[in-house]
Amino acid sequence: MRARPLLQALLLVSTAFGPPLASGARAAEPALSPPPVDTPAATTPTQADRPPQVELKLAPSRVVPPDEDPIPEFPPHFEARVELLNLYVNRSDSDFDRKAPKYNENTQAVGAFATILTPKIAWELASDLHVYWESEVGLNYWSKNNPDQENAIAPDVFVWKQREIYAEGAYARGTLGYKVGYQYFTDPTSLFLGHWIGVAQGWTSLGRVGHLSYFVGQMPDQTYEGITIQQNNFKRDIFVFGARVDSNLTHGLVLRTALTNVHDASLVGHTRWVLSPSARVELHSPLLSGFLDGALQYGRSEATGLGGIDQTILAWAAQGHIELIIGSWDFALNALALSADDAHEGNDRAGAFLYSSKSKSSTVVLTEDEHRNWYDQLDRRMARYQGGFWTHRAGLMVADLRATLHATEAFHPALIAGASAVLNPDNALGNRLVGVEADVDLGWFVSDLVAAHVLGGVMVPGRAGAALINQMDLSATSPIYTIEAALKVRY
Numbered sequence: 323m324r325a326r327p328l329l330q331a332l333l334l335v336s337t338a339f340g341p342p343l344a345s346g347a348r349a350a351e352p353a354l355s356p357p358p359v360d361t362p363a364a365t366t367p368t369q370a371d372r373p374p375q376v377e378l379k380l381a382p383s384r385v386v387p388p389d390e391d392p393i394p395e396f397p398p399h400f401e402a403r404v405e406l407l408n409l410y411v412n413r414s415d416s417d418f419d420r421k422a423p424k425y426n427e428n429t430q431a432v433g434a435f436a437t438i439l440t441p442k443i444a445w446e447l448a449s450d451l452h453v454y455w456e457s458e459v460g461l462n463y464w465s466k467n468n469p470d471q472e473n474a475i476a477p478d479v480f481v482w483k484q485r486e487i488y489a490e491g492a493y494a495r496g497t498l499g500y501k502v503g504y505q506y507f508t509d510p511t512s513l514f515l516g517h518w519i520g521v522a523q524g525w526t527s528l529g530r531v532g533h534l535s536y537f538v539g540q541m542p543d544q545t546y547e548g549i550t551i552q553q554n555n556f557k558r559d560i561f562v563f564g565a566r567v568d569s570n571l572t573h574g575l576v577l578r579t580a581l582t583n584v585h586d587a588s589l590v591g592h593t594r595w596v597l598s599p600s601a602r603v604e605l606h607s608p609l610l611s612g613f614l615d616g617a618l619q620y621g622r623s624e625a626t627g628l629g630g631i632d633q634t635i636l637a638w639a640a641q642g643h644i645e646l647i648i649g650s651w652d653f654a655l656n657a658l659a660l661s662a663d664d665a666h667e668g669n670d671r672a673g674a675f676l677y678s679s680k681s682k683s684s685t686v687v688l689t690e691d692e693h694r695n696w697y698d699q700l701d702r703r704m705a706r707y708q709g710g711f712w713t714h715r716a717g718l719m720v721a722d723l724r725a726t727l728h729a730t731e732a733f734h735p736a737l738i739a740g741a742s743a744v745l746n747p748d749n750a751l752g753n754r755l756v757g758v759e760a761d762v763d764l765g766w767f768v769s770d771l772v773a774a775h776v777l778g779g780v781m782v783p784g785r786a787g788a789a790l791i792n793q794m795d796l797s798a799t800s801p802i803y804t805i806e807a808a809l810k811v812r813y
Contacts, residue, residue: 396449403813405440407460409694410807416698417791418783419798435464438694440485451491458483461694485518497527507539507562508680510578510602511615513639513660515562516680517541517710532569539563541710543588560586560709576604584621584676586709594709596621596635596676612644619676628668637661637675643682652726656682658689662717662746674713677705684724685740685759686804687781693808700742700756704790716790717745718756726765736763738779744786751796755784761804771813777806 413432422430438460445453459482468478488503501523509515521539528534538561545558566580579601586594600617621635638661646653658681663673679702683689689701701720705712722740729735742756761779768774781802789796 396446398445398447400443400445402444403442405438405442405810405812407438407440407694407811408809409436409438410434410805411436411696412805414803415800417793417798418788418800418802419792419795420800421795421798423794432698436461436694437464438462448491450493450496451489453489454486456486458485461696499525501525507537508678509580509582509598509600509617510566510568511600511617511639511641512678512680513615513617513641513658514598514600514619514676514678514711515582515584516678519562521562528567528569530570532567534565534567536565537563541584543586543709545588558588558590560584560588574606576606578602578604584709588709592624592626594621594623594626594635609647610645612642614643615639615641617675623672626672627670631670633670633672635672635676637673639675639677641681650728652728654684654724654726655722656684657721658683658719659745660714660718662744662749663713663715665746665748667715672713674706674715674717676711676713677701677718679705679712681720683720683722683740684738685720685722686738686761686777686779686806687802688720688722688740688742688757688759691806693775693777693806700787700791704756704787714744716747716749716786719743719745722759732767734765734767736765737761738763742787743784744790747786750786751789753785753789756787756790757781757783771811773810773812775806775808775810777804777808779804 411432411434415430416432438458440456440458442456443454447453459480462480466478467480468476469480471479473479484504486503486505488501488505490499490501492499502521504518504520506518507515507521508517519539519541521537523535523537525533525535541560541562543558543560547554547558562582562584564580564582566578568576568578571577580599582598582600584594584596584598586596596619598617598619600615602613602615604613605611617639619635619637619639623633623635625632627633639659641656641658643657644653644655646655660675660677661673664671679690679699681689681701684692686692687700690699701714701718702712704716704718705714720740720742722738724736724738726734726736738759738761740759742759743754744750744756747754759779759781761777763775763777766774781804783791783799783801785797785799788799792798
């Protein structure tokens with residue numbers, strides 16, 4: 323008879339602490355969102371490329387009766403997405419000089435097959451807290467990267483990049499928030515800052531006006547620092563910091579402004595600091611959308627002029643973008659301009675804009691290829707690189723038009739035409755035209771999960787492009803022909 327009270331106690335404990343007996347206890351857990359409609363894969367992440375971000379609001383509290391098991395208002399879960407991109411590219415030459423270089427004939431043409439895998443995972447820990455991770459396996463070339471390689475530091479081992487690792491949350495009923503870790507970070511225009519960096523952001527709601535955000539971060543630099551903390555310090559680092567305001571002016575009209583600062587001490591004796599106010603005005607409507615960008619840069623670069631003099635940085639950038647829908651056609655028009663330096667190298671003024679190389683241009687040779695960044699676009703190769711930024715002493719202008727026809731639900735052919743010039747021909751051997759580009763992009767969107775592209779194009783250079791790109795004959799202007807193919811699977 324003594325066993326009966328003990329059995330009753332065990333049943334009571336199992337009822338209190340055991341799992342629910344009803345089937346489908348997790349049926350209320352949010353399901354994965356449907357995959358987004360395919361868009362071209364660019365190095366610059368877009369909202370469609372990431373798992374949907376949770377609207378950061380505190381869930382209302384609920385009083386739990388003493389005889390009821392507590393049920394979480396927002397069951398923790400995670401959402402996974404993935405992108406697999408197989409690519410082919412073939413360019414007739416790497417510059418505008420068709421003559422084979424006798425010192426290295428392997429650099430005459432450009433061609434490769436490559437594969438990139440991008441897994442993306444978001445852990446939704448609560449309605450106002452989540453952790454995000456994104457990595458990239460690639461760009462892995464079939465002729466180079468060996469899947470059978472066992473040596474982790476061998477030159478042909480797979481490339482694996484960790485892109486974004488951050489936590490994001492809100493508190494005080496959604497009026498305050500933060501986002502801390504590695505992330506893709508930009509200023510409102512993306513023309514100055516458009517980098518994957520480590521950064522800490524905080525934001526404050528301004529009610530109907532919008533919200534204010536403030537940030538501080540660091541960019542990777544070329545100065546070697548050791549593995550352990552004892553070998554690391556802030557002496558030779560590149561810091562970014564500032565504040566930003568995003569506000570809704572009226573329905574469909576948004577204003578984004580920021581004051582961004584960069585302090586670069588990575589080069590001994592040549593510390594550089596830059597202050598950059600920037601702004602973007604966005605227009606959104608069913609048939610017409612676009613934006614207008616503007617950015618200024620003012621700063622100082624120590625001992626970088628002739629004789630060790632300091633240089634004053636005074637530069638600007640502007641960009642305009644319009645997207646228009648007319649029947650079955652989508653039109654995208656973009657124009658970009660970056661300020662030039664004067665003709666006197668090493669004087670007390672530096673007028674070239676510090677550029678991220680992240681424009682909205684649709685061209686694939688003049689600027690970044692929107693299907694995949696091959697890191698060979700002319701707006702990088704014509705520029706000087708330092709501390710994460712590209713500067714064009716001759717300045718740069720790029721204007722282009724992309725016209726896309728929605729021929730069927732799945733087949734979307736597009737025409738791309740663009741032209742580029744320099745602002746100061748004195749810094750391009752007296753020449754102004756960089757070149758003219760024309761491309762045909764055939765896109766098949768088999769489903770929301772699979773898309774394919776075949777692109778063919780030609781780049782006809784001008785003498786300014788030849789002067790800034792060619793290594794031997796600075797007057798050769800042979801065209802570059804391009805064929806690309808891409809197969810993307812995404813979920």
